[in-house]
Amino acid sequence: MDGDRLVEAFVELADTLVDDFDVIDFLHVLVDRCVELLDVDAAGLLLADQQGRLRLIASSDEQSRLLELFQLQNDDGPSLDAFATGTRVGHPDLADAGERWPRFTPAATEVGFAAVDAVPMRLRSEVIGALNLFRNRSGELDVTALRTATALVDIATIGLLQQRSIHHHQVLTEQLQAALTSRVVVEQAKGLVAERLGVDMDTAFAALRGHARRHNLKLSSVAQDVIAGDIDTPELLSAPAKTKPPRG
Numbered sequence: 001m002d003g004d005r006l007v008e009a010f011v012e013l014a015d016t017l018v019d020d021f022d023v024i025d026f027l028h029v030l031v032d033r034c035v036e037l038l039d040v041d042a043a044g045l046l047l048a049d050q051q052g053r054l055r056l057i058a059s060s061d062e063q064s065r066l067l068e069l070f071q072l073q074n075d076d077g078p079s080l081d082a083f084a085t086g087t088r089v090g091h092p093d094l095a096d097a098g099e100r101w102p103r104f105t106p107a108a109t110e111v112g113f114a115a116v117d118a119v120p121m122r123l124r125s126e127v128i129g130a131l132n133l134f135r136n137r138s139g140e141l142d143v144t145a146l147r148t149a150t151a152l153v154d155i156a157t158i159g160l161l162q163q164r165s166i167h168h169h170q171v172l173t174e175q176l177q178a179a180l181t182s183r184v185v186v187e188q189a190k191g192l193v194a195e196r197l198g199v200d201m202d203t204a205f206a207a208l209r210g211h212a213r214r215h216n217l218k219l220s221s222v223a224q225d226v227i228a229g230d231i232d233t234p235e236l237l238s239a240p241a242k243t244k245p246p247r248g
Contacts, residue, residue: 023160027058030131030156035060038145040133042113044068046079047121047129054083054129063111064134070107077104078118082130088150090117093138114138119149121157128157182220189223196233207236 031043042064046054054072059065071077078101082089091097092115097105108116113134121129131153133141141149186208194204211231212222225231 024057026159027156030152031058031060031064034131034133034149034152038133038149039135039142040117040145040149041136042134044079044132044134045121045129046072046083046132048083048127054080057129063113064132067104067108067111067113067134068132071104074103076101077132078116079130079132082118082120083127086120086122086125086127088117088119088146090141091115092140095138108134112136115141117141117146117149119153121153121160123154123157123161126161128160182223185220185227186223189226192226193233193236197237211236 027045027047031045034040034043042060044059044064044067045057046068047057049055056065056068056072059068067077068079071079078089078091091100094105094109094114094116113136115135115138117133119131119133120127121131131149133149135141186205189208190201190204193199193207194201197204197207199207208222208226209219211217212219215222222231226233226236
């Protein structure tokens with residue numbers, strides 16, 4: 001194993017904070033580096049979508065791509081087991097794996113694969129996918145190669161989850177900023193309505209809100225229209241919002 005190339009691979013997989021981060025390209029780097037650096041002949045990667053369903057994301061060649069799709073279509077194979085259990089799943093000789101994977105095994109051996117190892121993409125209790133490593137020769141995967149594959153998968157998993165977290169945070173930040181901006185617009189419109197109609201701020205707000213509800217509009221949109229002069233302020237009070245009946 002080339003130590004310098006291994007270090008470069010770890011650096012590549014750790015760099016998920018770039019502005020133009022591309023998850024597809026990122027995961028293709030993972031499968032390509034596994035084939036390049038480990039004693040495997042092909043690799044494929046399945047990733048769970050938002051509904052928890054596995055999807056084919058990357059493969060090192062056409063054979064592994066078709067085999068990964070075959071697993072998904074037939075609900076049978078090592079990647080699915082690794083994803084379901086969150087643990088490594090492997091078989092050193094697919095010639096006698098028919099009972100374990102009755103549909104996957106003949107499909108894999110037909111295209112020349114003799115052994116397989118599947119490593120889950122897992123961080124603590126969260127499993128987001130699985131990496132399949134295919135070999136043309138039977139036998140156990142070398143311990144060092146297996147450790148390296150696990151480390152590469154782990155760093156890729158952390159990178160993906162970090163990217164998801166950052167994206168989620170950005171969405172929340174944008175939503176909060178939009179809410180704050182809308183609130184400023186509403187306050188401006190409320191003051192404008194109160195001044196023009198000679199009412200207090202609570203009545204002005206009730207008028208804006210009532211108009212928005214009657215016309216099925218966003219409050220911020222009504223406020224913007226009032227400020228722009230697209231809504232005549234007297235019409236805001238033409239049908240005031242219903243008030244709660246007094247208790248008692």
